[in-house]
Amino acid sequence: MGASVNGELLLTQDFSSVGSRDRRFEKTVYDNVHGNINLEPLFMKFIDTAEFQRLRDLKQLGLAHMVYPGAVHSRFEHSLGVYWLAGEAVHKLQAHQGLELGIDRFDVKTVKLAGLLHDIGHGPYSHLFEREFLPRVLSGSHWSHEEMSVKLVDYMIDENHIDIDPDIVKRAKEMILASSDKPLPKGTGEKRFLYDIVANGRNGIDVDKFDYIARDSRACGLGCNFQYQRLMDTMRVMDNEICYRAKEYLTIHKLFSTRADLYRTVYTHAKVKAIELMFVDALVQADSYCGFSSQIHVPSEYWKLDDTILKAIETATDKEELKESRELIRRIRRRDLYQFCNEYIVPRDNLDHFKNITPQDIVCSQKASGITLKEEDVAVCNVKIDLSRGRCNPLESIKFFKDYESDEKFQISEDKISHLLPTSYQDMIVRVYSKKPELVEVISEAFTNFQRKTYGTETQVHETPEKKKRKTL
Structure with a gap:
């Protein structure tokens, strides 16, 4: 499209074909x-x-x-x-x-x-x-x-x-x-x-x-x-x-x-992860009765699932099959949460070969004591935080240009960016929770033993606070 001015054709954008609309x-x-x-x-x-x-x-x-x-x-x-x-x-x-x-x-x-x-x-x-x-x-x-x-x-x-x-x-x-x-x-x-x-x-x-x-x-x-x-x-x-x-x-x-x-x-x-761990346990317990997982491939059924499932489980007091799930949700309401024991960041040199830590890993690290831990007593959360590209620098996948007069696109190499930016792009955090307040001390000790056995040293920043260890029902 164009308009003629003094015999010259000026190109203009025909916005009627792309941008106009009836408001x-x-x-x-x-x-x-x-x-x-x-x-x-x-x-x-x-x-x-x-x-x-x-x-x-x-x-x-x-x-x-x-x-x-x-x-x-x-x-x-x-x-x-x-x-x-x-x-x-x-x-x-x-x-x-x-x-x-x-x-x-x-x-x-x-x-x-x-x-x-x-x-x-x-x-x-x-x-x-x-x-x-x-x-x-x-x-x-x-x-x-x-x-x-x-x-x-x-x-x-x-x-x-x-x-x-x-x-x-x-x-x-x-x-x-x-x-x-x-x-x-x-x-x-x-x-x-x-x-x-x-x-x-x-x-x-x-x-x-x-x-x-x-x-x-x-x-x-x-x-x-x-x-x-x-x-x-x-x-x-x-x-x-x-x-x-x-x-x-x-x-x-x-x-x-x-x-x-x-x-x-x-x-x-x-705390968010503690609540999530509890609610997931509640959903897993309820799934055999409610059939949430059976609806994920059928759009006509799936769209009916939303956040109201928590309230539906909580108020279904006449359903014995949902008793354990209801109790977990009530614990969330009362703020009787799974107790955070401790966490550590996986050493950078171990990231390449890291495998998710499981409750079994913690239980197997327990030394002899008066209490024998079970896997169902422990919850483990493996948290990965990165800059969107795993262990890679996200800037490496982006194309840049110098200015609007330039027709060349290029990547910015790591040696040309600010030295204040990080040189590592991923954290893997391992968190351990006790599902019962009275087991915090035992689980914390097992978690510390696991770190020593795996890395040869304690990688957590500090010991689990004594106040948390002494907490009982």
Whole structure:
């Protein structure tokens, strides 16, 4: 498209084909992180379904609200936030490189739909259900919430008779799976960069992280000085990949370090993990009667599972089969939690060959005493915290450019970055809990013996406090 001025053809962006919309049919909601979010009619068709509204009953941070009272936000507002940021990201690329990249209305709708529905497949209490509960009851299961999201998208469309272009749905589902282990299907190469916006499997920089880092920090009362707006304002597509100005490498590192801080202080807080361990035990006990794990492959049944299962177990006083599960939940309510004994960080030299520590490892390290430990007395939590790329420097997988006049993209080598940044990118923390207060001292001693036997020394920072050891029922 172009206009003629003094006989010269000036190229202009035809925004009518990609950016204009009829605002008469939009709705606006106010979000406490992003402000006003405009919802277009196509996306309202998905939002106004029972399956999407279910996200209101899935807390974003699972059981963390029992330690951080403000962490009661849900997957619903997070999904709206990712939808909004996905739209903002693709519109910024469109404004700066629209003609070059050929971004059209189809692309915009696809990216926004992927952002809206990327978490639709989460189970009760989010990652706890997928990572802690299911492996206990379904050995060897490779179920993922991303794959269930894809199944639920199809189910929602059929169940609610949503009229939508099948090609938009197909590509949106591919974008939802982009960060999983599954390779992208053939045919995504033409606009591969679009698959990096919502769930970035290439380098981990995506609007999903932008939203949950800002939202979780706000809800938990923590400061957040990571500025995702700078990255969105300055990003650029080069050779079908979203790249960033070299001067922003510290901003990108702040993204990953802030995420790691949230994992350490909120997501894997010692008390949060104690509560999670107890609730997972309750779910495992209840599963044979309630059949939660039998619903994970059937979308028509799965969408009915949400955080209300805790209350359902707790109030089913007439069900003898749920007695042990009810008692564990009552203990959580009374703050009679599994007692944290101690923890240690696995030495860096041992990370390559580390295997998860089990209750059996601790019990087998007990020396002769008047009390004989059993595996069911001990709970072990193996916590991995990294900068999103395991033991690798996350900056190594990111492409940078010098300035907007340059057509060259490059990586920043480790010897050229600030010496104040870390040279190790992963922690593995082993925590041990006693399920009975009177066994804290015995389990703590066995845990110390395990460290000496495994590493030749005590790797914990300090001994278990005497006050905790003396605690009894």
